[in-house]
Amino acid sequence: MSSDTTTTRDRVRPPLESGGGEKTYDLALLKRLVPWARKHWVLFAITFLLVPVSALAGLVQPLLIRDAIDSALVDRSATMLGRVTLFFGIAVVVDFVARFAQQYALQLGGQRTIADLRAATYEKVQRLPLAYLDKTPVGRVVTRVTNDSDAMGELFASGAVLAIADVVTLVGIVCFMLYLDVRLTLVVCCALPPLALAVNAIRKRMREAFREIRATIAQLNAYVAEQVQGIAIVQAFGRERDCLGEYREINAHHRDANYRSIRYDALLFSIVESISAITVALVLWYASVRSGVLDATSSAAYVGTVVAFYEYIQRFFVPIRELSQKYTILQSSLAAAERVFALLDMDERDAPEGLDVGEVPKVPEGVALAFRDVEFAYRAGHPVVRDLELDVHRGETIAIVGATGAGKTTLTALLLRLYDVTRGHVLVDGEDVRALHPDTLRSRFAVVPQDVFLFSGTILENVSAFAESPDVARVEDALRRVGAWPMVERRGGLDVKIDERGANFSAGERQLLAFARALYLDRPYLILDEATANVDSETEARLQHAVAALLRGRTSLVIAHRLSTIRNADRIVVMHRGRIAEIGTHDELIAKGGLYARLHHLQFLDETEGTVSGEGAAVAASAS
Structure with missing residues (x-):
């Protein structure tokens, strides 16, 4: 749901993420995949070892066709024709088996590699700072783990990583064509310069289009996730038509980005096809001119060479066509890879071995939780907790109250190290939380959120x-x-x-x-963060036994807006604008006549003295 200060254009078309920037080289991104693929090196080794086998089996076939034609037209030898036919059949079988094994091993290794990468991306998301997750739409994060990882998987599914095999095939074809006829080969090679210029001209525009596709997919997922989560509010305020309009605008940006990629892909494919047709025409024209000046015997023998050469021309442009298609897929995959690796490169909230926090203040015996000169800001220069000093004794129930935004829930977030302090120390059992492994720290706490x-x-x-x-x-x-x-x-x-x-x-x-x-x-420590704030008074009263069972025998922090729920806590901490304004028991704070007394008077103006409900009754029960 957009705020009043946010325009529809701002919401549906935020700045596109570049992932890695224009200076991120394709080769560098491909190298990032190597450590993930190395775990399955046997499968990839099989794939690449079979490349020359399948290439050679395919390349000898036009030569065998030439020999078959020569056997029939020149030598007129049925024996030779039968032998050539047998060799041709063997070449076809070897080509089939090698290609099947090659593709199967590649796909298997690729799927395992992408599965590992997807799992690592999800694991990374779990370790990211909450500050990042607070500012990043859920749909965008989901896109990294799912859509972008799948797009990277197309590198293997399409065989794009086997572009080297196409290059090997091209080199082999050129060698065989040179063996057959040098002059015809030179005619074919004339097609390469304009083709190279066309690919280079289209390359950058294609990458930009695919980057925008990845970014708009993330926008679509983020918008849908937000709207589905808030569908009740959308329907309650009758915003279905407005939301549909916003979605259609994002969808239109995604469609236009796909249009651009399709245009460049079609242009590249058409250029390859056109140059292929022109090259074939030039070769046939030149061959017909040459055959006209040859004698009858040489002309008959030249027929087999021309047919074989024609086959090589067709095979010459097959890998070029495939390279153009694989290049399209490569650009899409690398655009996704930029975003996935950018996420994997982000700084993590938690160092696995903990952080070096310097000298840790000593705490008195019996103190379980302590805050020492703590300051914290969600945004630099705007602290929400300042100059905080607090000791919580083992087995004590501490209630934390204050106005919305006073910093109550922030204290518990710092205890669990969901955020790191800007200054000072947060101590659990005498250890700074930043020096503890997150699992070790959080295994000591049970949390019941609002x-x-x-x-x-x-x-x-x-x-x-x-x-x-x-x-x-x-x-x-x-x-x-x-x-x-x-x-x-x-x-x-x-x-x-x-x-x-x-x-x-x-x-x-x-x-x-x-x-x-x-x-x-x-667990020894319990945090109740306004645990009954979202229920009515009758339901809250039924929950009092549950809260009493939880508090008994534990060190507890109870955050509450309803002051009746915490009046029997061991101590009440009153927060005001990020600082501790007052500390004491209910009776002490009432007698003091300060901020707590004023809050109590406002809340219970119409209630009779001594009324206790919900958590308050539970705290009283546990204290007794």
């Missing part, structure tokens, strides 16, 4: 976090402890399918499953 995300699968898989061998008894126990088991039984048991994002479950049911998942993981 917007619960359930994956397509079963209840069992989602509650067990898709463990390879889930403990069914433990899953059932977690569901019972959070009060979700009656709902699961009513739904049909643990094997009930969950639709994408849990669309077939209510908000309260999704929340219960998220609580059960956190309980199943049984």
Whole structure:
């Protein structure tokens, strides 16, 4: 859904990504594929070893045709004709077997290579900074992993990587033609300069067209993904016609880019065909002139040479035609390769061995989580957290409150190292989070977010976090402890399918499953990020036992807008404009008469004193 300050033109035609820029050479991109292909070197070795075999088997066939004609017209030898026919049959069989094995090995190796590259691209996406993913449409990222990888696969599917085989065939044909007739060969070679000039003129324009095709595909995917995710809002505001218009404009850009690529492809193919026809005509004309000055015997013998030469001319332009087609595919694949490798070259958020963070501040004994002089900004020069100092003791429940944008959720993102601090240190068990392997760090936390995300699968898989061998008894126990088991039984048991994002479950049911998942993981640190903000008061009251079960015995951070839900926390941290404004218990902060007291007064102006609901009742239950 576009904002008021964004024009339709800006939304549907953002600047095209160049992937690697004009200075990215084709050869350099192809070299980037070598390490991926090297893993399957046996298959590619078979492919290239068979290149001369298939080329030679094909190239001797016109010579055998000449010998067959000479045997019939000049020597009039049936024995020789039969022998030549046998050799011709052997050449055809060898050519067939070699080409089949060559293509099969190439396709197998190519598919394995692209599968490895696609998996690496997806793995890279998982490690990218959230700052990049925040600014990049989902559809564009998906395009990198799927469409662009598939376009690179065309290098192998089309045999474009075997362009060297076409070159070998061309050289072989020229050698055989020189052997047959030097002057006729020179006539054929006259076609090469204009052909080379045409290919060079079309090359750059073709690459630009394919770059735009890749970019507009990414735009199409990004737009569709956004609209499908927000289809309820689109329908609610009656924007179907406007969105269709925007989509048609993006689609038109994609169509026009394809038109340009088709135009250049057709132009290149037509040039090759035209030069081929002209060359054949010139050769036949020159051969007819020469045969006119020969005697009868020499003229009869020359017939076989001309027929063989005609065959070589036809074969000469076959690899040239294929090279032009493969060149088209090569440009498309390299345009995609620029984008895939640009993604793979991006800086990662997490260093596998952790970062060198210098001297780490000491924390007092019993402190589980600590923030030391922390500053963080999503955009340079605009910090959302400043001068943050906070200790969370082991087993303590800390509530974090404040206005929207005060920096509450940012604290938890820094703890999980979804973002790195601009200054200072975030410590877990006395270690800076940047010095820990991400898996080690995040394995200590269970998180229940405000917007619960359930994956397509079963209840069992989602509650067990898709463990390879889930403990069914433990899953059932977690569901019972959070009060979700009656709902699961009513739904049909643990094997009930969950639709994408849990669309077939209510908000309260999704929340219960998220609580059960956190309980199943049984980790020492718990983050509840406004975990009941999206449910009504009645549903929130039913969730109180689930929250109580989660908080018991854990070090917990509870982010909440509803102050009634956290009044019995061990301490309440009040955030204001990225800084800690107040810290204390509910009673201490009320007595202080500061920001928390004012927030409390505004929220509970119409409520009777002492009312506790939802998480507040759960915090109270766990504290008692």
